[in-house]
Amino acid sequence: GESVGLHLPTLSVQEGDNSIINCAYSNSASDYFIWYKQESGKGPQFIIDIRSNMDKRQGQRVTVLLNKTVKHLSLQIAATQPGDSAVYFCAENMGSGGGADGLTFGKGTHLIIQP
Amino acid sequence: GAGVSQSPSNKVTEKGKDVELRCDPISGHTALYWYRQSLGQGLEFLIYFQGNSAPDKSGLPSDRFSAERTGGSVSTLTIQRTQQEDSAVYLCASSLRGEETQYFGPGTRLLVL
Numbered sequence: 001g002e003s004v005g006l007h008l009p010t011l012s013v014q015e016g017d018n019s020i021i022n023c024a025y026s027n028s029a030s031d032y033f034i035w036y037k038q039e040s041g042k043g044p045q046f047i048i049d050i051r052s053n054m055d056k057r058q059g060q061r062v063t064v065l066l067n068k069t070v071k072h073l074s075l076q077i078a079a080t081q082p083g084d085s086a087v088y089f090c091a092e093n094m095g096s097g098g099g100a101d102g103l104t105f106g107k108g109t110h111l112i113i114q115p
Numbered sequence: 116g117a118g119v120s121q122s123p124s125n126k127v128t129e130k131g132k133d134v135e136l137r138c139d140p141i142s143g144h145t146a147l148y149w150y151r152q153s154l155g156q157g158l159e160f161l162i163y164f165q166g167n168s169a170p171d172k173s174g175l176p177s178d179r180f181s182a183e184r185t186g187g188s189v190s191t192l193t194i195q196r197t198q199q200e201d202s203a204v205y206l207c208a209s210s211l212r213g214e215e216t217q218y219f220g221p222g223t224r225l226l227v228l
Contacts, residue, residue, distance in 0.1 A: 032215045043219035105157040
C-alpha cells in the first residue's frame with residue numbers, strides 16, 4: 001500500500017532556533033494528517049493536525065504546512081527548547097470520521113536540541 | 116481515567132508462552148486501536164475496534180495474534196506461542212466516534228527471550 005515517509009531520520013538544531021521536520025506522503029486520497037511527538041519510553045503525543053482542505057495550521061510554537069501539489073507535509077517548531085527533543089512522526093488517514101485502517105505512520109525523525 | 120492506560124508496562128516472556136496485553140481507553144472513546152512499534156521504527160497498525168466489533172483484522176501479523184474488546188471499553192491483545200520477532204512496544208490508542216485524532220497510551224514493552 002501507499003506509505004508516508006520522512007526525508008531526514010535525525011535533525012540537530014541549536015536551542016532557540018527554529019526547526020522544520022519534513023514528511024512526504026504518496027496517498028492522494030488521504031484527507032487528514034497529524035503530527036505526533038514521542039519521547040523516550042512514552043507513547044506518541046498529539047501535537048497538531050490538519051485536514052486536506054487547509055494548507056496551514058498554527059498551534060502554540062508549532063505550525064503545520066500541507067502542500068497537496070507535491071504531497072508534502074512539514075512541522076515547524078519555533079524557538080526550540082530542550083523539551084522538544086523527541087522523535088516526531090507524521091501520519092495520514094484516508095477516511096473521515098475515524099478509519100478502520102487506522103493511521104499510517106512514517107518512520108519518524110529524531111529531533112535533537114543542542115544547548 | 117485522564118488518559119489511555121496500558122498494562123503491564125513491561126513484559127518479559129519465554130518463547131512459546133502466551134501473553135495478554137491490556138488497554139483501558141479514555142472514558143467515552145468508542146474507537147480503539149492497537150499498534151506495534153519495533154525498535155527505532157514507526158508504528159504498524161494491527162487492529163481497530165468500533166465499540167466491541169473489529170471491522171478490520173487484516174493488520175494482525177499472524178493467527179497467533181488476536182484481540183477482543185468487551186463492554187465497549189477495555190481491550191486485550193493476546194499473542195499465542197510468542198516468538199522472538201514479537202518483541203516490540205505494543206501501543207493502544209483511542210478516539211471519539213467520528214474523530215480521527217487518536218490518543219495513545221504509554222505502551223507495553225514486550226521482550227520475548
